[in-house]
Amino acid sequence: MEMPTNRQLECFAAVFETLNFRQAAEKCYISQPALSAQIKQFEQLLGILLFERDKRRVLPTAAAKSLFPKVEKILRDTRILAEDSHRFGEPFSGTLRLGVIPTVAPYLLPKTIRSLHREFPQVRLSICEDHTERLVESLEEGDLDVLLLALEADLGSAETIDILSDPFWLVVDSKHSLAKRQRIAFEDIAQENILLLDDGHCLRDQTLEICNRVTAKGSDDFRASSLPTLLEMVAGGLGVSLLPEMAIESECRPGRGLTPLPYGDISPFRTIGLAFRASSHRQPEYNLLADLLRREM
Template sequence: MAVLPTLRQLRFLVAVIDERHFGRAAEVCLVGQSTLSAGILELEQLLGVRLFERTKRKVSPTPVGRELAERARTLLREAQDIVELARAAQAPMSGPLRLGVIPTIGPFLFPRVLPRLRSAFPELKLYLREEQTEPLLARLDAGELDAAVLALPYPSRGMETIDIGVDPFVVVCPPGHRLSRLSAVGHDDMAAEDLLLLEEGHCLRDHALAACALEGARRNVAFQGTSLYTLAQMVANGLGVTLLPQMALDAGILRGLDLVVRPLSGEAPFRRIGLVFRASSARKETFRRLARALEGFLEEAAQEKGKTFTAPARGARRSGAARLDS
């Protein structure tokens, strides 16, 4: 029987491909550089091919090294799934869980919900990573994250989704602005304004425009926010009006600012909030319980605001959006 590469050697290979540097790869793998270099050399001798072109200044993967690394990623993910399957069978709400979250949700949801999650699941160790949707999904696909809390819809191949609630959009403008004199703002009213949005790359930008039917609205392209906090400050400085999610308002994003909030007329527009994970993951029971806990928090928050909450239908890969009626 042929001698096969070890998972440790494959992990070394992937780390060097990612870091393009033996020293940094060794740090990622928590080993010394000599140990990592020896492991790569053993793998090359075992396979009979060169995996890297080495110079004093850089390390470049060979074509076969690059292809082998991609296959190694799949093997490493599946090996991790085996470990997670065993752990989940014993205690689904225990151990580490690497959870991604986007910047338009993380600062407004998790400071309020984390204490409750710690109380409900004391053996679960949550590690949060905040990043935009596309890189989070890439990390999720690569096995660097276990799940992610995202705003939907968003294309995500090979993933399953559990809806945990919805987040309505509202209009924010300065006092004395013509929109502040309206009890509810219509789409035509918004289309005539300088609309301040997040910069490209933030999914909330597209969700807000689509949900509020404002794809053709005039946009203040000269000023684009890097965060929701920046948008609020720009509105306070008279640069235009914006759309903010209710979640951010509830977390106090407008505290200390002299601004007016108005609902949009008609059916309340919203973005869906969902928990996304790999379809192949062995921790689906963990994700179901976590999603239900997050859904419960959003439901209670909505009731405190005097709104009617409609929970999404149970089950993974859920379709359709729940509603929060103002």
């Protein structure tokens, strides 16, 4: 079944409104013969006569009268469609679906969400907290737009933007022998019982990697499902832990019995950044987002 053209509908509406081919043509910014042809085409397509024309005037048929409101609605809808869609061109229009890992979310998001809403009031944020592997999966499926995570992990084919280096601190309980030291070195942890997060946390893998460098061994006896839990175990004297700097302030509040110890200049670190599909074409937006996150630090 053949479909009428939008131009045919426009011409029809113009003629119906003016009842004058010449004026209607002007309204459509085409010549009168072109308009005549469009109307003729439209009539042939529908198999009916839309206007009775004699030499002195133009009269809409019953069919034209009944069609006109519908045609007008279609044209209006189409116009609105085009106008509405322009909004999508602006940065952060619509919903931004953000994936974040659990060892970043609590420390960066609260401030970020607030300033994002301040700078781009139109944004609607949808946040998903999960492990790197599942986030990357969702990203590739198109269920998420952008990830905020440690870039050391395997991110598949995603493109990335660096935001900041997040150095690791050593956290010991305040009664620990290392607690009085001003500064520590890699090798100091070689003899310690290093507590780890559950499988799946990239922080676990990074900690293990660092342990390997100094032939230290992570503890297999306990696995915490979150950093607060992990630090409870440290405070309880079960072992020590590596903690990203961004988490120090909120996790090692005074009186919790924890002492955070910075490494020197050669501190191990993780790189926090954004990841997104190479095909997404929204990199300008993600750069804006990265800028905003950097400013938050």
